[in-house]
Amino acid sequence: MRSAIARIGEERYHSRHPFHRLLHGGGASRGQVQAWVLNRFYYQASIPLKDAALMSKSRDREFRREWRRRIDEHDGRGDNEGGIERWLVLAEAVGLDRAAVAxxxxxxxxxxxxxxAYVQFVRERSLLEAVASSLTELFAPKIHEERIAGLLRHYDFANDRTVSYFxxxxxxxxxxxxxxxxxxLRNARSRAEQEACLAAVRFKTDLLWAQLDxxxxxxxxxxHPPPGAFVPGAP
Amino acid sequence: MRSAIARIGEERYHSRHPFHRLLHGGGASRGQVQAWVLNRFYYQASIPLKDAALMSKSRDREFRREWRRRIDEHDGRGDNEGGIERWLVLAEAVGLDRAAVAxxxxxxxxxxxxxxAYVQFVRERSLLEAVASSLTELFAPKIHEERIAGLLRHYDFANDRTVSYFxxxxxxxxxxxxxxxxxxLRNARSRAEQEACLAAVRFKTDLLWAQLDxxxxxxxxxxHPPPGAFVPGAP
Known part of the structure; x- marks a missing residue:
């Protein structure tokens, strides 16, 4: 399972997408960076909904106490302003209107x-598949490191404060x-369950990739911005 | 709305159910108290699932930060062992096996x-109806006070520690x-929304009442315990 998951990451994780190569390599225009920050914020802001839906499937109190930490990390708790707030700081730094992004x-x-589709997947599928769909985080540290380095090197807006989300x-x-x-690993015992978990990871890589497409x-x-979509530089 | 909700409480809240009159009046046998604690625990243990499903419907971070407090109250956080744990303390006090109750x-x-049906209602209905279904808590303080007084007066198992849930x-x-x-009150603006909210409160009183039936x-x-159900005094 472990190596099958890793292979999905190597083949399908959105670190390989040309948009990310553009962004991390310094080739993205201000408008492209803005479009990425604006759109990606919808993903960020939906993560707590996904995690709450997932928690609502577990009758195990210890599991819920562990999983709710993710919600706190995004929504903030106490001294931690939370990932959503940190992303809005980034949005302002790239010149977007905070309220419009929100x-x-x-x-x-x-x-x-x-x-x-991601939130709906977690609502409808088994708890096991829902947890499996989160495992793309195995591949995330590398992309975050690349991104932090790439943004700091290539873009004026980037500094410790504005890349604090990553x-x-x-x-x-x-x-x-x-x-x-x-x-x-503990709960996917049958072949069918293991296949369902791998499919969940692939599904997740698909939805990350599609956003960049x-x-x-x-x-x-x-x-070719579609009708109604953000247009860089428009009033 | 306020008075319409209050009227539902007067007419339909489970404080009026004969089982509660028996329990709070001291007329319940040990087996009846045990059956109540055992069954009611399924409700208690399901509340965080319901609240997580509800949170997963709100795109408003401030709303979620408010609502998650309910999950913490039941699942526990920090020094607070949580309502589920407090209910298990009650279960042990009335002579039930903690693990079997869990x-x-x-x-x-x-x-x-x-x-x-309650958890499913919250999953499927609008956020507004889901929140409205929680408003039976308006009627809860009175029943908790009656219950604390009744249990302490009539039952040997009852003391400050074992009734701490209430x-x-x-x-x-x-x-x-x-x-x-x-x-x-702020969000149920149209007549249809208000009716839906009142129906949600009635639905909630139904499901509380049905448990006592x-x-x-x-x-x-x-x-007439159905097949497979708890039998007082059985080995």
Missing amino acids: RHEGILPITRFAVD QRRLEEAPGDVEFGLDYV GLYHAYVEPA | RHEGILPITRFAVD QRRLEEAPGDVEFGLDYV GLYHAYVEPA
């Missing part, structure tokens, strides 16, 4: 479809994913 | 149907329900 104004329909995820994600991986088609030359 | 062994099918809810529920009521039929003379 309302998800101008996001691509593809973004909405892909992210909503820095913080580097600290949080390993503990989260260790629990999730352990859960999947949408961005690339809409904002990389020849750019 | 596994919900021998609960009535009616209990399961009614409680599962004592604690007396402190927590008013803040919870104030937020929920305010939310419903099940207990009464199964455990009050002439007692």
